[in-house]
Amino acid sequence: MFNSLLCALAFAQGVLAEPSKPEVVLAPGWGKLSFEAPVAGTYDLPKIRPAAGGTILDDAGKSLDLDDLLGEKITVLSFIYRTCDDINGCPLSTMVLHRLAGKVKEQPRLADNLRLLTLSFDPEFDTPEVMKKFGEGIKGSSANKEGAPDWQFLTSNSDQAIQPILDAYQQSVIPDMQTQADGRKKYSHILRVYLIDRKKQIRNIYNVSFLHPDILINDVLTLLNEEQVGQKSNPKVVSL
Numbered sequence: 582m583f584n585s586l587l588c589a590l591a592f593a594q595g596v597l598a599e600p601s602k603p604e605v606v607l608a609p610g611w612g613k614l615s616f617e618a619p620v621a622g623t624y625d626l627p628k629i630r631p632a633a634g635g636t637i638l639d640d641a642g643k644s645l646d647l648d649d650l651l652g653e654k655i656t657v658l659s660f661i662y663r664t665c666d667d668i669n670g671c672p673l674s675t676m677v678l679h680r681l682a683g684k685v686k687e688q689p690r691l692a693d694n695l696r697l698l699t700l701s702f703d704p705e706f707d708t709p710e711v712m713k714k715f716g717e718g719i720k721g722s723s724a725n726k727e728g729a730p731d732w733q734f735l736t737s738n739s740d741q742a743i744q745p746i747l748d749a750y751q752q753s754v755i756p757d758m759q760t761q762a763d764g765r766k767k768y769s770h771i772l773r774v775y776l777i778d779r780k781k782q783i784r785n786i787y788n789v790s791f792l793h794p795d796i797l798i799n800d801v802l803t804l805l806n807e808e809q810v811g812q813k814s815n816p817k818v819v820s821l
Contacts, residue, residue, distance in 0.1 A: 608669040610677045614795045621802035626784040632658075632777045633749030636742050637700065637735050640713035647700070647746060648781070650733065654696040655804050656777040657681070657797060660752050662703035663715055664765050669789050674774055675699065678732070679719055681794040685801075686728040695801055697732040702747060702754050704737045706765050712736050750775060750783075778804050 609615060634648025650656070659678060665671035678697050685691040699716070701707035707715075716734030737743040747754055750773070757767040774792055776785040785800055 605668070608673050608789045608792065610673050610789075610792045610794070611668075614793050618796055618799050621799040622806040624803065626776070626800060626803055626807075629783040629786065632656075632775070632781045632783050633746060635737075635746035635749065637737050637746070638709050640709050640716060640734050640736075642709040644738070647698075647735075650696065650698060651777055651781045652779055654694050654731065655779060655801050656696045656698060656775075657801075658698045658700065658750075658775040658777060660700055660702055660747065660750070660754070660770075660773065662701055662766075662768055662770075663707050663711065664703075665768070670770070670772055673789065674772060674792060675719065677774075677792050677794055677797070681797050682720075682729050682732055684794055684798060685730055689728065690805065691798065691801060692728055692730045694805060695730040697730055699732070699734050700743075700746075701734075701736040702743050702752075702770075703766060703768070704739055704743060707736045709736055776800055776804075779808070 632648075632651055634646045634651070636644060637647050638644055657678065659674045661671035661674060663671070678699065682697060685695060699712075701712060712734040716732070719734075720729070720732060737746075752770070752773050754768050754770045757769055772789045772792065774787040775783050776787070776797070778784050784804060787796070
C-alpha cells in the first residue's frame with residue numbers, strides 16, 4: 582500500500598542523487614520546480630468544461646455521487662490505481678498531492694478551501710477497505726495532520742460504474758492483456774489531474790510535465806483571488 586509509494590519516492594530520490602542513470606527520466610513533480618511559476622492572481626484560468634458526477638463509494642463503502650463532493654471547496658481530482666508501477670504515473674500524482682497537502686497546512690486560507698480527491702479506477706482490487714488503509718497510510722505519514730486539507734480516497738463498485746466518469750473526464754484507461762505477477766490488473770493510462778472550482782467547472786488539467794505542488798498552489802490561490810475580487814467570474818470559455 583503506502584510502502585509502494587515510499588519505495589517510489591526513495592527510488593526517485595536515488596535517481597536524483599545519481600544522474601548517472603539516464604534511462605530513468607523523472608517527472609518535474611518529483612523535485613523542485615525548475616522555473617519560476619507565474620505569480621498567483623496575475624493570470625486567468627479559463628473554464629474548460631463542467632466537472633462530471635457519477636456513482637462512487639467512499640472508504641466506508643457508502644454510495645454517493647461524485648458531484649456531491651464538488652462545489653463546497655476548490656477540488657483537485659486524481660484518478661489512480663493503487664498498484665501502478667509507473668513512477669511517473671499514479672505514484673507521481675499521489676506524491677504531488679501529498680506534498681501539496683503538506684505545503685498548505687501552513688496556509689489556513691488554502692487548507693480550509695481545498696479538497697483533494699483520489700479516485701481509483703480499479704474497483705476489483707481497490708475496494709473501500711483497501712482505499713481506506715491506503716489513505717490512512719498516506720495521511721498518517723505526516724507527524725502533524727492538523728490543518729491539512731480534506732483528502733478523500735474513493736473507489737466504485739464496478740468497472741461499469743467508473744467508466745462513465747472516466748469518459749466524462751476524458752481520462753483514458755485501457756486494461757492491459759498482461760497482468761502483474763500477483764494476478765492484479767495492469768492499465769495503460771495517461772496521467773491527468775483536474776482542478777475544479779466551486780462552480781463545478783474544470784479550470785486546469787495537469788499532465789505529467791506540469792503536475793507540481795507549487796503550480797497547484799498558485800492555481801488554487803488564483804481561483805481564491807478570483808472569488809474574492811469578483812473581477813474574473815466569467816473568463817472566456819475554451820474547448821480542448
